[in-house]
Amino acid sequence: MININEQLEIYLKAFEQRYTEVVQNNENIHKLEELIERYSGFVLDQQYQQAYTSWLDIKEKQRMTQQLADISAKSVKLMEELRAQRLLNGEASTSQYFENIEHCINEEFGQCKVRANDKLLLVGSGAYPMTLIQVAKEIGAEVIGIDIDDTAVDLGQRVAKTLAPEANIHISNKTVAQLEDIDTVTHIIFSSTVPIKYQILDQLYALTNNQVVISMRYGNGFKALFNYPMEETNLKKWKCVHKQLRANQIFDVAIYRKSLVKAGVRNDV
Numbered sequence: 001m002i003n004i005n006e007q008l009e010i011y012l013k014a015f016e017q018r019y020t021e022v023v024q025n026n027e028n029i030h031k032l033e034e035l036i037e038r039y040s041g042f043v044l045d046q047q048y049q050q051a052y053t054s055w056l057d058i059k060e061k062q063r064m065t066q067q068l069a070d071i072s073a074k075s076v077k078l079m080e081e082l083r084a085q086r087l088l089n090g091e092a093s094t095s096q097y098f099e100n101i102e103h104c105i106n107e108e109f110g111q112c113k114v115r116a117n118d119k120l121l122l123v124g125s126g127a128y129p130m131t132l133i134q135v136a137k138e139i140g141a142e143v144i145g146i147d148i149d150d151t152a153v154d155l156g157q158r159v160a161k162t163l164a165p166e167a168n169i170h171i172s173n174k175t176v177a178q179l180e181d182i183d184t185v186t187h188i189i190f191s192s193t194v195p196i197k198y199q200i201l202d203q204l205y206a207l208t209n210n211q212v213v214i215s216m217r218y219g220n221g222f223k224a225l226f227n228y229p230m231e232e233t234n235l236k237k238w239k240c241v242h243k244q245l246r247a248n249q250i251f252d253v254a255i256y257r258k259s260l261v262k263a264g265v266r267n268d269v
């Protein structure tokens with residue numbers, strides 16, 4: 001019989017301890033990476049998922065879920081920074097977590113695929129902006145990344161220059177409202193671990209064109225231990241037109257389009 005509360009307490013303590021160890025000394029990163037790998041497997045494990053679903057202490061469940069979502073997001077951010085630094089120092093590295101994330105990119109927009117003459121924006125591009133690099137290199141689209149963290153922006157720019165020197169990649173710490181060409185963006189991806197992603201989505205309604213397609217990465221229920229969940233949108237602004245629930249992927253994807261466009265203008269694909 002699984003004691004899910006106890007399991008979550010163990011993960012929470014382990015994250016707090018290993019995160020602090022890495023902040024004190026970068027060389028401890030392998031311990032945090034090992035924990036993130038194990039946690040990724042845990043979040044995809046059906047038995048633990050069932051135990052979590054049957055856990056009825058809602059208050060405690062919410063408290064633990066929020067704390068684990070926050071500390072695992074901080075840990076992934078730190079892992080990305082150190083992964084970027086390793087790359088820039090000429091050292092190779094790989095991890096199951098990144099393979100899982102990177103594997104998702106091609107399927108992300110479903111029917112609304114990104115094409116060469118499209119423009120993609122990633123909100124929360126991080127220190128290792130693999131999504132942007134893949135889209136720019138493989139599809140040839142223009143890509144923009146924004147991140148609130150200056151270290152992530154600096155490392156992200158250098159990683160992009162190293163892995164895709166010819167590609168059309170712009171990374172900055174601008175907000176969506178500060179992007180001059182936001183109205184020509186065709187596709188927008190939200191990183192799952194951006195806490196205020198739904199506030200930014202709401203703000204984007206007035207800034208974007210009517211055809212823009214949004215991919216919101218999220219995790220509900222058990223997956224909310226490693227992602228921020230879906231939230232309701234103002235249905236006069238954004239409607240969810242498709243949800244991809246992915247049993248073997250860390251996050252799920254919700255596709256949003258503008259709800260009401262002027263009569264005669266289609267917003268379907």
Ligand SMILES: C[S@@+](CC[C@H](N)C(=O)[O-])C[C@H]1O[C@@H](n2cnc3c(N)ncnc32)[C@H](O)[C@@H]1O
Nearest residue numbers: 076077124126146147148149152191192193194
């Ligand atoms: C670690 S990365 C990407 C992680 C993972 N690949 C994902 O899909 O969530 C998430 C980035 O979001 C950034 N971020 C958090 N809040 C943000 C915000 N309000 N605006 C822009 N970037 C934000 C963080 O600084 C971090 O670099």
